[in-house]
Amino acid sequence: MNIDSINTGFVIDHIGAGKAMALYKLLGLDRLECPVAMIMNATSKRMGKKDIIKIDGDIDIDMDVIGYVDPNATVNVIREGKLVEKRDITEPDELKNVLFCKNPRCITSTEQELPHIFRLTDRKRRIYRCIYCDTKANN
Amino acid sequence: MKNLINILDLSVEEINQLIKVADDIIANPAKYNDVCRNKILATLFFEPSTRTRLSFESAMLSLGGQVLGFSEASSSSAAKGESVADTIAVVSTYADIIAMRHPKEGAPHVALTRSTVPIINAGDGGHFHPTQTLTDLLTISHEKGRLGNLKIGVCGDLKFGRTVHSLIAAMSRYPGVEFVLISPVELKLPSFVKQDYIKDKGIPYTQSTSLDDVIGDLDILYMTRVQRERFFNEEDYLRLKDSYILTEEKMKKASDELIVMHPLPRVNEISTAVDSDPRACYFRQARYGKFIRMALIMDMLGVNV
Numbered sequence: 001m002n003i004d005s006i007n008t009g010f011v012i013d014h015i016g017a018g019k020a021m022a023l024y025k026l027l028g029l030d031r032l033e034c035p036v037a038m039i040m041n042a043t044s045k046r047m048g049k050k051d052i053i054k055i056d057g058d059i060d061i062d063m064d065v066i067g068y069v070d071p072n073a074t075v076n077v078i079r080e081g082k083l084v085e086k087r088d089i090t091e092p093d094e095l096k097n098v099l100f101c102k103n104p105r106c107i108t109s110t111e112q113e114l115p116h117i118f119r120l121t122d123r124k125r126r127i128y129r130c131i132y133c134d135t136k137a138n139n
Numbered sequence: 140m141k142n143l144i145n146i147l148d149l150s151v152e153e154i155n156q157l158i159k160v161a162d163d164i165i166a167n168p169a170k171y172n173d174v175c176r177n178k179i180l181a182t183l184f185f186e187p188s189t190r191t192r193l194s195f196e197s198a199m200l201s202l203g204g205q206v207l208g209f210s211e212a213s214s215s216s217a218a219k220g221e222s223v224a225d226t227i228a229v230v231s232t233y234a235d236i237i238a239m240r241h242p243k244e245g246a247p248h249v250a251l252t253r254s255t256v257p258i259i260n261a262g263d264g265g266h267f268h269p270t271q272t273l274t275d276l277l278t279i280s281h282e283k284g285r286l287g288n289l290k291i292g293v294c295g296d297l298k299f300g301r302t303v304h305s306l307i308a309a310m311s312r313y314p315g316v317e318f319v320l321i322s323p324v325e326l327k328l329p330s331f332v333k334q335d336y337i338k339d340k341g342i343p344y345t346q347s348t349s350l351d352d353v354i355g356d357l358d359i360l361y362m363t364r365v366q367r368e369r370f371f372n373e374e375d376y377l378r379l380k381d382s383y384i385l386t387e388e389k390m391k392k393a394s395d396e397l398i399v400m401h402p403l404p405r406v407n408e409i410s411t412a413v414d415s416d417p418r419a420c421y422f423r424q425a426r427y428g429k430f431i432r433m434a435l436i437m438d439m440l441g442v443n444v
Contacts, residue, residue, distance in 0.1 A: 105242075105243060107243040111222050132245020132246075133245040
């Protein structure tokens, strides 16, 4: 399997195995026109198995989304083929319009101009809940 | 500005203070009959309710204040498609405090973003109903003389019963509490409620599908209705419904010190023959609801006596 090294863009590395697809969707990578490579179940000395996403394009990446899916992931910023920055990922306290509440009884189901906001309510168990109805977010 | 959306917005100390004021209102009602003069409570009920709305209105009138509002969405601009936020923005210019009930969960949270006056959540769908829980706590405090060291049985629909979830959350903060969870398997307490408020706090609990087996051990029996529509099939409903009906026969097995509570409305889950038993306190409980709401309104308006 050959995947070209990228010129300008990002490598999201050390994603927990199986989580890359959720990240791909939440980051909206399916809407990009630049090349995106997703490697799943790659061998990792540290993790056993991991996922990697390579994006060959200078785009805005929402680090909070990465922190939500996997706070242990790493982000390498590539410029002209060289690693220029490693960004730290942390779990965000709040996510706005990233996740959408699916509870049909939630006020957001009828008042559609309301922002969908999920807040980290249990750091130990990594549980995010809708700020309106407390419904738990599912990846 | 104070608001009350969830019972856990209040600390144990704040709840104890509200109970203390409610106790004084019960003992000396005349002292309070004019303390909210020139204050207006808006009761915005986007879905019908009998006890809660009338209890709020009676509470405000007994404090010398005035009330305005609507009792169903069809008689408000919500029927024309107005958002909760816009309704609240307008009403908060007409009233000093708002009590609102809405069928959608989280509606009071939206109200907070636009209100310039305190908001009391008078029930948002199956989510929270904090003034019912305050009512329950005042009832327990009065009837048992304490809020700790109690064995509390909650019976019936523990899955969808918001009053039960809030009561467990509130009571789990008092020492020496033990829960007995009595329900059919289909309607047992959701795991997140059990985890957050019982297991994580190391509170002792037992589960039973039989009210008969455990009623003799309880200090408090909190009844809720097992609703036909919660069952997947009629057979299960018919098989289970009678086991959660409190009868005179079952009351014979209970302690003389037991109190029976119910948030009301009662349908058939407590036999009317039990009403005359001095241990049945659900109608007294409804009365306590007015006094705790009086204490709450005063607190949120910053009125001291």
